[in-house]
Amino acid sequence: MSQTLIKNGYYGNYGGSFVPDEVQKVLDRIAEEFAKVKDDPDFNNELNYYLKEYAGRETPLYFARNLTEKLGGAKIYLKREDLNHTGSHKLNNVLGQILLAKRMGAKRIIAETGAGQHGVATATAAAMFGMECTIYMGAKDTKRQALNVFRMELLGAKVVAVDKGNGLLKEAVDEAFMDLVKNHDNTFYLLGSAVGPTPYPEIVEHFQSVISRESRAQHLEKEGKLPTAVIAAVGGGSNAAGAFAHYINDENVRLIGVEPAGAATITKGKPGVLHGFKSYVLQDEEGNLLETDCIAAGLDYPGVGPLHAYLHESGRGEYVTVTNDEVLDAFQVLSRTEGIIPALESSHAVAYALKFAPTLSPEDTIIVNISGRGDKDVQQVFELLKNK
Known part of the structure; x- marks a missing residue:
């Protein structure tokens, strides 16, 4: 696993912690507690109990026979994170972090969200553990993901619409960190993506790595070998970090991250500091953040996790882009071919697989991480297709 890549809070040149002293004290305490629990049998037994009995793991590695036959070329397997409770990969990390928060004595949970998943x-786990919960969400995202806002409120969370700046995920993260500074005595910030100051990227990758731990064993059982490639969508990078983690040392397995063309941080960005960590950032010559344009709210972020910056720069990971039109097409193709409606985020990975699979031979296999289900996006896609 890629935790071996982390040294002093950095993946190569990327990561670190660039925050005020009062935030650093909070982060140091979280890092110290995480170091104690990540290999603790009692903690992991409790986490595995909830992953199995509550979240419904393990998720299937499904052979997409119809899609494979339609495209020709490589066999396509889908890692079905959409079947996780709450409809995405997000609960893997949430359960790990909320158990960590519980150990630290936190009474209140805060989080940021883009697509709402x-x-x-977070609201689901907070309800189960009886914790107060506040969710920060960009005002623009609350409109395009209104159904998820209602779900969070139904679960007892307070949803704060952030209308500063562009009203997107970046602004939601800003507000969540401001809350943490004010309320760190009783509050735990449950960060959802593999971004932020150390130790958050490592924490998120650690808890999401269950995805690749399962898929690796499942693929070996089904095929008797490792896959040719693993494909996952990349915004901040949590689902891709989890999908790649247990393959990083397998040099023959290609790791392919798929970015939105309108928020292609690795493709178009350059090193900088955002939200307390160093990575690739979409910025102009003066260091001002550039606006992003992506139909998937969960990928609409001007930075990327430091693990992905490292994998890109080292050459271990490959990062490509797809357009909004290709994503909409993939959303429909997987729905009609396999009866699986993917999230718009996941549709980015599917979109690249539609182009990539036919270039390979039938002996090749690829795993596409279906990070979430598309129920939340159906109304948005309906409107987009109606107006085309």
């Missing part, structure tokens, strides 16, 4: 997962 992390917010829903």
Whole structure:
């Protein structure tokens, strides 16, 4: 697993912690507690209990026979994170972090959310553990993901619409960190993506790595070998971090991250500091953040997790882009071919697989991480297709 890549809070040149002293004290305490629990048998037994009995793991590695036959070329397997409770991969990390928060004595949970899936997962776990919960969400995202806002409120969370700046995920993260500074005595910030100051990228990757731990064993059982490639969508990078983690040392397995063309941080960005960590950032010559344009709210972020910056720069990971039109097409193709409606975020990975699979031979296999289900996006897609 890639935790071996982390040294002093950095993946190569990326990561670190660039925050005020009062925030650093809070982060140091979280890092110290995480170091104690990540290999603790009692903690992991409790986490595995909830992953199995509450979240419904393990999720299937499904052979997409119809899609494979339609495209020709490589066999396509889908890692079905959409079947996780709450409809995405987000609960994997939420359960780990909320158990960590519980150990630290936190009474209140805060989180940021873009597409709303992390917010829903956080509100779900907070309800189960009886914790007060506040979710920060960009005002623009609350409109395009209104159903998830209602879900969070139904679960007892307070949803704060952030109308500063562009009203997107970046602004939601800003507000969540401000809350943490004011209320760190009783509050735990449950960060959803593999971004932020150390130790958050490592924490998120650690808890999401269950995805690749399962898929690796499942693929070996089904095929007797490792896959040719693993494909996952990348915004901040949590689902891709989890999907890649247990393959990083397998040099023959290609790791392919798929970015939105309108928020292609690795493709178009350059090193900088955002939200307390160093990574690739979409910025102009003066260091001002550039606006992003992505139909998937969960990928609409001007930075990327430091693990992905490292994998890109080292050459271990490959990062490509797809357009909004390709994503809408993939959303429909998977729905009609396999009867699986993917989230718009996941549809980015599917969109690249539609182009990539036919270039390979029938002996090749690829795993596409279906990070979430598309129920939350159906109304948005309906409107987009109606107006085309």
